[in-house]
Amino acid sequence: MKHVRLVHAGREQWGVMTEDDSRIRLASGIELPFDSAVLLPPVTPGARIFALGLNYADHSAELGFKAPDKPLVFLKGANSLVAHRGTSWRPRDAEQMHPECELVAVIGQTARNVAAADALALVGGYTVACDYAVREYLENYYRPNLRVKNRDALTPLGPWIVDAADVADPQALALSTRINGKTVQSGSTGEMVFPIADLIAYLSAITTLEPGDMILTGTPHGVAFVAPGDEVECEVEGIGRLVNHVDWQP
Amino acid sequence: MFAGTAYGIALNDGAQLSALDPAFHEKPYGQPPRAPVLYVKSGPGIVRGGAAIAVPQGADGLVLGATIALQRTVTGFGAARLALDLAVPHQSFFRPAIAELGRDGLLAVGDAGVVPAALDDLEIVTTVNGAEVHRWNLSRLHRDVRTAIADVTAYMSLLPGDMLLAGVAGDAPIGRAGDRIEIAANGLAGLTVTLGAAEGGRP
Numbered sequence: 001m002k003h004v005r006l007v008h009a010g011r012e013q014w015g016v017m018t019e020d021d022s023r024i025r026l027a028s029g030i031e032l033p034f035d036s037a038v039l040l041p042p043v044t045p046g047a048r049i050f051a052l053g054l055n056y057a058d059h060s061a062e063l064g065f066k067a068p069d070k071p072l073v074f075l076k077g078a079n080s081l082v083a084h085r086g087t088s089w090r091p092r093d094a095e096q097m098h099p100e101c102e103l104v105a106v107i108g109q110t111a112r113n114v115a116a117a118d119a120l121a122l123v124g125g126y127t128v129a130c131d132y133a134v135r136e137y138l139e140n141y142y143r144p145n146l147r148v149k150n151r152d153a154l155t156p157l158g159p160w161i162v163d164a165a166d167v168a169d170p171q172a173l174a175l176s177t178r179i180n181g182k183t184v185q186s187g188s189t190g191e192m193v194f195p196i197a198d199l200i201a202y203l204s205a206i207t208t209l210e211p212g213d214m215i216l217t218g219t220p221h222g223v224a225f226v227a228p229g230d231e232v233e234c235e236v237e238g239i240g241r242l243v244n245h246v247d248w249q250p
Numbered sequence: 251m252f253a254g255t256a257y258g259i260a261l262n263d264g265a266q267l268s269a270l271d272p273a274f275h276e277k278p279y280g281q282p283p284r285a286p287v288l289y290v291k292s293g294p295g296i297v298r299g300g301a302a303i304a305v306p307q308g309a310d311g312l313v314l315g316a317t318i319a320l321q322r323t324v325t326g327f328g329a330a331r332l333a334l335d336l337a338v339p340h341q342s343f344f345r346p347a348i349a350e351l352g353r354d355g356l357l358a359v360g361d362a363g364v365v366p367a368a369l370d371d372l373e374i375v376t377t378v379n380g381a382e383v384h385r386w387n388l389s390r391l392h393r394d395v396r397t398a399i400a401d402v403t404a405y406m407s408l409l410p411g412d413m414l415l416a417g418v419a420g421d422a423p424i425g426r427a428g429d430r431i432e433i434a435a436n437g438l439a440g441l442t443v444t445l446g447a448a449e450g451g452r453p
Contacts, residue, residue, distance in 0.1 A: 141261070143344060
């Protein structure tokens with residue numbers, strides 16, 4: 001099952017996709033065409049958003065870093081999220097803004113001090129994120145710093161959450177990014193330095209993970225800059241294809 | 251639990267920033283920070299006054315960062331709370347410090363009231379087990395609260411329910427398991443928490 005969050009009839013609602021992905025079925029039984037729905041990022045309000053840096057060895061090498069010896073985790077606020085088909089803004093004084101396609105694990109049950117062997121069972125679902133970075137704003141303080149990673153609407157998320165039960169092996173999914181149809185990132189979730197189970201074990205020893213919390217699990221190599229007018233697609237095999245448009249920051 | 255996100259500003263004590271300036275010209279930093287150095291506390295990381303907060307296994311104690319939180323409301327930054335912004339002591343500012351800042355309960359906040367008129371001259375006092383251990387004045391801030399709000403919101407929105415923490419003193423004291431911590435400042439509701447040993451959990 002694929003779960004979408006949207007605005008319909010003046011309120012926020014959750015619905016599920018029909019079998020052919022063409023329509024959204026609401027709790028009331030009403031069905032709406034997916035293509036014209038007003039989507040929201042499929043996030044539980046108040047949930048925490050964890051994100052990983054340098055979690056693919058080839059991306060670390062590309063940036064001139066060794067792969068870290070423990071997960072490099074940072075947090076995001078809800079301001080950073082934008083839905084499928086939304087718009088992300090390129091600042092007017094920056095040229096080096098690049099998309100980062102990521103598999104997102106959505107926690108399904110409380111996780112505290114969980115062993116890695118038991119951790120995947122606590123994932124409720126998966127979605128896709130495009131964790132844009134603006135390299136001009138990088139500073140070596142709590143890097144990647146929030147001016148790079150927590151800008152408004154620079155973390156597209158969606159289009160939906162797929163039930164974990166429908167994902168046979170989350171560590172064997174192809175992921176890719178296309179800018180105007182041209183592939184700029186291509187990898188596999190099998191290449192993560194710290195797989196999802198290890199990330200949950202690590203984080204759950206630090207803090208209590210709650211249902212709805214999200215872990216953006218990092219991105220493979222391929223740094224390509226976007227320009228206003230570009231259409232960016234981030235796709236994770238079996239999860240979804242997340243579309244985003246780039247425009248100038250107003 | 252708070253639905254909003256709290257953003258803390260590291261290195262916002264002017265004296266601390268000056269003392270570290272030589273190190274900030276060396277690797278891995280290269281140059282002193284330009285934008286506010288932010289970190290995030292949210293979800294179970296934020297608790298109210300009265301909470302018992304765990305000192306994690308392996309940590310000697312927690313930095314008692316007495317400060318003020320300005321809360322974004324629908325109409326602006328019109329609400330203020332006393333805050334105890336706790337940290338596992340750490341010296342490196344290079345990578346996000348999730349294990350030092352992101353633990354459950356490492357931000358305690360008091361009740362929200364009006365923003366004190368003399369915000370830039372606010373004296374915040376920390377008392378441990380009945381004895382005053384620290385006192386500092388927000389005039390020490392590198393970026394005063396209003397400047398910090400302007401500089402942060404220039405690149406990211408704070409949403410209603412989000413909070414901005416003004417910064418902690420570079421000489422903030424350490425609290426240990428068993429301590430009862432009280433934070434006070436004129437015009438704001440007081441804040442009291444206790445520190446306890448972590449239960450269970452792997453080191």
